[in-house]
Every structure is written in C-alpha cells, then in structure tokens.
Amino acid sequence: MKILITGGCGFIGSNLIRHLLTSSDHRIVNVDKLTYAGNPNSLADLADDVRYTFCQLDIADLQAMRGVFAQHRPDAVMHLAAESHVDRSIDGPAAFIQTNIVGTFQLLTAAAEYHQGLASERAPSFRFLHVSTDEVYGALGATGEFSESTPYDPHSPYSATKAASDHLARAWKTTYNLPVIVTNCSNNYGPYQFPEKLLPLMIIKALGEQELPVYGKGENIRDWLYVLDHARALCSVLENGRVGQTYNIGGDSQRRNIDLVRSVCGILDELHPRRSGRYEELITFVPDRPGHDFRYAIDSTKIRSELGWRPQFDLETSLRHTVRWYLTHRDWWQAILDGNYQLQRLGQV
C-alpha cells in the first residue's frame, strides 16, 4: 500500500513513518511544509529508504495537492499536518485557521477529486484518516471521560480549528462520499517532540539549569499516551476501522501537570544528577494559560473492543525511556535551540 502522510516531519508524523517503514512494507509519501515544527532531522535515518518520498508542500495549496495525488496515486491518506501548539494559537491564531481549517479543506477537496476518479476496483478500499485531538470536546471537571458522542465544545483557537477540521472531514464523507475516518487522541509524549510542549520543554530546561515554568498551580490534568501507541492505533484504524466512524484514543494515564513534572525531575536526579540540589528546586509556578482546560480524559472502549487496540507502553517506563532519549539525543534538540535544524538538512550550513 502507498500511504500519503501529511505533517510527517512533525512529532507524531515522524514516529508514525518510522513505525510504518519498520513494521510493514508500505510505501510512504510525506507532504510537509516544514514550518518551525517540521524537522527533517527527525527522519534522517530513513531518508535513503527507497520506500520513502518527501515533498515539501503546503496542504493549503490546492494545485500542489492535486499534483501530489496525480503523481503518487496513494491508497490512503493519514492527515496529521497542523499547527499544534495551544499557546501559539493564543498568541497568533491566523496560522491555525489557515492550516487547520483552510489547509484541511483544500486537502479534502483534492482527495475527493482523486477518489472520485479512482478505478472501481481501487475506490472502495481508499481511506482518508483525519487525525485529531481530545481537546475538541472541551474541558472536564473532576469526573467523567470523553466518548465519541461527547458534544464538541472547543475552548482554545487551536482546538476550535481542529474541531472545524473534524467537521469538514465528516462533511466530505457525507456529501462527497470520501471514505473518512476520524480519530481523537489524548496528549502524546516520546522522542522527537518539539521542545515547546510540556515534557521536552521541562527536560531541556532542567538540563540547562533553567526555571521549569508550571502554569497556575500545576493542578490541570492530562491523559498521556506514548507516541508509538498512537502510531499503532492509527495503523489499526486505517486497516480495520469503519468508514464514517470516529475512534477515541487514550492512554488511561491521567496525571496532574505538577506530578508529571516532579516525575521528570526524579528521573533526571537518577540519570543525570545536578552538581548540587535536586531538579525539583527549579520548578516555578507562572501565570496560568488563558482559558486553560482543567482536565482531559478519554474513554477508548470503542477502539479497544472493535479493533483490539490497547496501549502497550506504561507511563512510568516510557517516561523514563523518553527522558533518556532526550539525554542521548542532545544534537537533535540543540540544533532546534540553535535555530539551524532545518538548514542543516537543506545543505545551507
């Protein structure tokens, strides 16, 4: 099978492509604009794989997307390209509207045209997997979980644009018969995550002896899923998920932010002790994120019972593995801090 993946130079996309190339004989076409979050170094080890093709393109460029479908003739699309950071969406929502809404619209348009032109023996098996977030469901109080039928109630510009893109994807199924499946997943963590997100930010700041900025009182709760478990879930949905359905994906690992940050500090104390003191002493409570959702939690009964997927990686072990990864891959994140992570690959430094 040939799979068109959008956003493959990002955190989840790069882990997904590595997983697919190492666990299947699929061919991958990666369409990525290389925004600040796109990092070709995250796929450097796969660049010579003959089953892998990279196209630096914007999903909002309809002619370019038509060209990609015409040239590569994929059997499926896994759509991950997005502006993904909540804090950036608060400071500058325009890019989120452009990529997450307009970009998804243009990609859907090109995909539907392509699907309608497919020969009758190929069209029925074509899939468009739209990858989304649990944040579209809004915020939970102390109890409860999001199910696939929870009404949408997005709060941040990021989640509002992801909600819009989910609705567009479903509308393309209903209206144009594009075989769409939507997934909504909780917070991912693991290797190759851009160091603006909570876990890599804390690890890298701690190693630099900088303050660890915890928003508010650190009492907000997220459900954490190891990125490889998300990749496995997406493959499972692509292979066996039902067209027109939504699948929630979660890790059943809820933690208060402050507890997670303390865990990271404890792991660092063991693996990379400070000259004096403990990493926890660097924790600093800073003003809260505006509109900060209190808690997310996912009921993933449907994907578990229908597709047999369940997380394989537990939080404690995989958090330790993740901290170790950042300790042993300083070159990867130092190039980001230095600002030359995209130039290196393009041969400009």
Ligand code: NAD
């Ligand atoms: P990321 O920010 O790490 O990567 C996004 C990628 O998309 C980058 O490589 C970027 O260059 C590319 N991109 C952005 N705009 C583009 C455009 N206009 N055209 C082509 N490429 C473009 O994001 P991520 O954390 O890997 O998330 C991937 C997807 O999964 C997103 O759709 C996100 O909403 C969703 N998601 C993420 C999480 C999470 O915890 N990170 C959880 C649930 C769902």
Ligand code: TDX
């Ligand atoms: O410096 C920080 N301090 C802090 O306390 C940062 C960056 C975050 N936080 C808090 C805010 C959140 O409660 O940690 C929690 C996690 O923050 P992020 O890593 O920014 O993730 P979140 O806002 O939960 O969104 C993530 O999960 C869902 C991804 O960025 C989204 O793309 C995904 O859809």
